[in-house]
Amino acid sequence: MAVRIGFAFNLKPSQTQSPPGPDASAAAEPTVGKAAARALRADLPQPDLYAEWDEPETIDAVEKALSALGKVIRLEADADFPRRVVAARPDFVFNIAEGLYGVNREAHVPAICEFLGIPYHASDPLTLSLSLHKGRTKEILAYHGVPTAPFIVANSRADARNVTLPFPLFAKPALEGSSKGITTRSLCANRAKLVSVVGDLLDVYQEPVLIETYLPGQEFTVAIVGNGREARCLPIVGMKFDELPLNAPPIYGYEAKWLWDTPERPLELFECPARIDKELAREVRSVALSSYRVLGCRDWARVDIRCDASGRPMVVEVNPLPGILPNPKDNSCFPKAARAAGMNYDTLIQTVADIAWRRISGKSLLAKAAA
Ligand SMILES: Nc1ncnc2c1ncn2[C@@H]1O[C@H](COP(=O)(O)OP(=O)(O)OP(=O)(O)O)[C@@H](O)[C@H]1O
Numbered sequence: 001m002a003v004r005i006g007f008a009f010n011l012k013p014s015q016t017q018s019p020p021g022p023d024a025s026a027a028a029e030p031t032v033g034k035a036a037a038r039a040l041r042a043d044l045p046q047p048d049l050y051a052e053w054d055e056p057e058t059i060d061a062v063e064k065a066l067s068a069l070g071k072v073i074r075l076e077a078d079a080d081f082p083r084r085v086v087a088a089r090p091d092f093v094f095n096i097a098e099g100l101y102g103v104n105r106e107a108h109v110p111a112i113c114e115f116l117g118i119p120y121h122a123s124d125p126l127t128l129s130l131s132l133h134k135g136r137t138k139e140i141l142a143y144h145g146v147p148t149a150p151f152i153v154a155n156s157r158a159d160a161r162n163v164t165l166p167f168p169l170f171a172k173p174a175l176e177g178s179s180k181g182i183t184t185r186s187l188c189a190n191r192a193k194l195v196s197v198v199g200d201l202l203d204v205y206q207e208p209v210l211i212e213t214y215l216p217g218q219e220f221t222v223a224i225v226g227n228g229r230e231a232r233c234l235p236i237v238g239m240k241f242d243e244l245p246l247n248a249p250p251i252y253g254y255e256a257k258w259l260w261d262t263p264e265r266p267l268e269l270f271e272c273p274a275r276i277d278k279e280l281a282r283e284v285r286s287v288a289l290s291s292y293r294v295l296g297c298r299d300w301a302r303v304d305i306r307c308d309a310s311g312r313p314m315v316v317e318v319n320p321l322p323g324i325l326p327n328p329k330d331n332s333c334f335p336k337a338a339r340a341a342g343m344n345y346d347t348l349i350q351t352v353a354d355i356a357w358r359r360i361s362g363k364s365l366l367a368k369a370a371a
């Protein structure tokens with residue numbers, strides 16, 4: 001009998017839809033296309049509200065890849081998800097749902113599955129909630145001696161005014177992903193700018209703001225697959241910021257990720273494998289794997305790393321729900337690293353599903369599909 005794979009996701013609403021939450025605001029002017037779906041929107045409570053959710057192209061691509069391994073049951077992670085997952089009773093859930101609202105939003109699908117006794121792929125609710133909170137993540141990393149930049153979590157403008165860390169500093173919402181709230185303004189050279197940026201972020205995102213030492217060095221992101229001693233890094237992705245518009249700071253923020261780098265005009269921002277010396281590569285991989293382990297990540301995750309002024313790799317954040325846009329022109333880093341390791345998109349998704357199913361059942365999905 002085919003393994004029944006529930007597939008949990010959040011579909012990015014079209015530009016004409018309001019957010020499906022408690023404080024839905026007015027609908028936008030109708031616009032079409034990928035660029036429009038990624039543009040910042042003045043009509044929403046947050047201009048980048050939908051950035052973390054997946055586009056139909058990604059959902060279709062994951063479904064297609066999983067279909068080679070078993071019977072896929074689509075389970076959109078909306079308010080009806082708990083009822084539908086009970087009715088479907090899959091053997092396990094492959095989860096890419098980022099969640100809708102709240103500080104535990106990335107944990108909702110796994111928590112519901114855990115409650116119902118339905119196995120699921122990737123990290124558990126504890127790891128997902130901790131990793132979404134960049135301050136909590138850094139506390140855990142620091143406790144375990146994993147290098148990460150000095151920081152504070154600001155809950156008010158006064159916290160920003162009173163910060164004692166040396167400038168330049170970097171300010172970003174403490175609980176977002178996909179570069180939400182991270183723009184060229186995030187780099188703050190002085191206190192006046194910091195207070196203004198932190199104030200705006202507090203107002204728009206209604207959540208704490210992470211203020212940390214600006215890391216001026218090279219940036220890398222490391223895709224990891226596997227569990228326990230089998231956890232391994234895919235080839236390191238390095239960033240080249242000289243492609244960014246003139247005078248733009250060397251950061252991979254919202255503009256660089258979604259507005260300047262488009263499938264129509266992709267920026268050559270990445271190099272994979274990163275051309276760095278062996279010792280630095282070893283350190284980057286070691287720091288990435290340590291983060292994966294101390295945060296309890298499972299099956300897959302992506303770790304973002306930047307070097308400090310002395311060239312030492314520091315963990316910026318951990319993504320246990322990594323972005324996986326299928327079109328190579330979208331420059332999505334996990335599939336990019338997989339391609340450098342010789343895995344196409346289908347193979348990546350199937351490999352990760354197999355890793356999850358082996359963890360859950362002790363059996364190989366790939367072997368079963370090949371039989
Ligand atoms: N302390 C820092 N110093 C320098 N640059 C930083 C710092 N923190 C973040 N950045 C820049 O901002 C980018 C986005 O930051 P971060 O990875 O924390 O955001 P995110 O929205 O969670 O990202 P993702 O899209 O990976 O989910 C980083 O890739 C890096 O270029």
Ligand SMILES: [Mg+2]
Nearest residue numbers: 178179304317
């Ligand atoms: Mg990041």
